[in-house]
Amino acid sequence: MFPRPIEKSTPAVRTAYQAFLPFALVLWLLPLLAIFLTSIRSAADINSGNVFGWPSEFAIIENYTAVFTQSAAAQYMWNSVLITVPTVIISVALACLAGYALAIYRFRVALPLFFLFVAGNFIPFQILMVPVRDMSVQTGLYDTIAGQFLFHAAFQTGFCTLFMRNFIKALPFDLVESARIEGVAEWKIFWYVVLPLVRPAIAALAVLIFTFVWNDFFWANVLTQGETAKPITAGVRALNGQFVNNWHLVSAASLLAAIPPVACFFLMQRHFIAGLTLGAVK
């Protein structure tokens, strides 16, 4: 293990390390703590300039309800859910199929196709922006929920396929081989042999894609204009304009926007990290 385990050091070093940890954490999360403190301050504190000291009173409930009553935050949140959930389902489903095809069958274009998905996953969004926006306007998908989740699902399919293909490739091929010898149909091999084994990958992808899409801001701006289809990320920016100088409300709204991915991360931490770090070890 590197660095040398702290248990092997002197007690003094060990205590110092353990004392330093919380301090380092507070320093690291200082911006976040500061904004959290702001979000529970009263308007009076903000106006009198008490933004860094201890709040004179706690207005946590007032502030967070104000966000919902004075703005369309609830609508934005719901829109985010409506965009994110179908994206996760579609992209993961498509990627299971495509990843299976690219990992199990050996055909000439398997690798080029795989690289196509990988490359598509890395390209800048801007190269897609004008055509996708134009296409959405033409098909009536502009400023709709469906217009957003269809695009996200297609785009995230690239990443999901990369992930799934590598995951399935690492499974023992004998399983498929012996099923074939038994005469099991190809789609049954997929459904009964491979799919149960890729459950961890599905879980990892689901949390990752949920977070990626929930946090999307660029496409929310490109594909929506009104309140009806805007997700919370774009909504928070709109609130930022609406609540000028009401920093306590802006802070509360931003933290609300962050809650679902954060909750998702803490609930599914193992899968989340396994997904992000796939390939970080050999």
Added chain:
Amino acid sequence: MTDAVNVPSAKPSWLKRNKLAVAPWIFLIPALIFFAIYVVFPIFESLWLSLYEWNGLYDVDGNSTAVWVGFDNYVKLWDDPNFWVSLRNNIAWLILYMLAVPLGLFIALFLNQTVTGMRFYKSMFFFPFVISQVVVGLIFGWFYNPDFGVVGTIWKAIFCEETVNIVGNVAFSCSRPAPDILSSPEWATYGIIAAGLWPQIAYCMILYLTGLNNVAADQIEAARLDGAKGWKMLWYVVVPQLKPATFIAVVVTVIGALRSFDMIAIMTQGGPFGSTNVLSHYMYEVAISEYGERYGYGSSVATVLFGIMLFFISYFLWRMYQDERGGR
């Protein structure tokens, strides 16, 4: 690889005989169609559109009003100072964003212990990556505020004296005025990059923590017996073993640097005076601006950004290809 299934049948149909050639396409088709419509074709459409001038409108018959201008957009781009500022900022992002890789490694080394509560600390250090860049941008926009943000408050504590005038109003007299980072054309970009580093360091950290978990313990022990420790151990024994983690950290950092859009849109919208623009934001600004859409010109900016990215993508794919050939 086995051939067709050993089912005795007098005359298997074409489909049965070619099962293994047809099946992958059936599994692939939904993803391919979707991906082609939304990703592959639009890339070519954008490249093509960059040779046109178009405001995004259609005439009554439904025909696009785009006008062919050849390479005019690129000529204009060459003479566009905003383009060069954006490109320069992109390079600044690329270089400075790379700091996330070593910094992430150091935090990972710091946290790679097994004291009680370590899991909690690790996930809390990772926290900034999970929240949206929009929120990070808002947090830092406020953090940097010279009047009531954290930077301003700390500055006041160090450089300012609080004075109370006769009426009882509190004022500050400062030996040096608090810096307004995001309004300064020289510093704003660095302020945004610093904010962007925060989640990116967290990402690199988690990659390295996973990598460190898998460093071969026997090699470390052997090196220790040989007297290696500290920096030497890190550089010659540990870092080489972290190569896969480093590769991914570099890939995601390069992509992240070139994709930076959210933070800029939230914190400065490219300002002051376009000094914080990067290609991704500048493209958005020219393509969908309040002065009317300029799809052609925007596409030419996007094409340049795509070209830069393609350079990196090719390298990544080449590396992956080497792995594929070597691996199996």
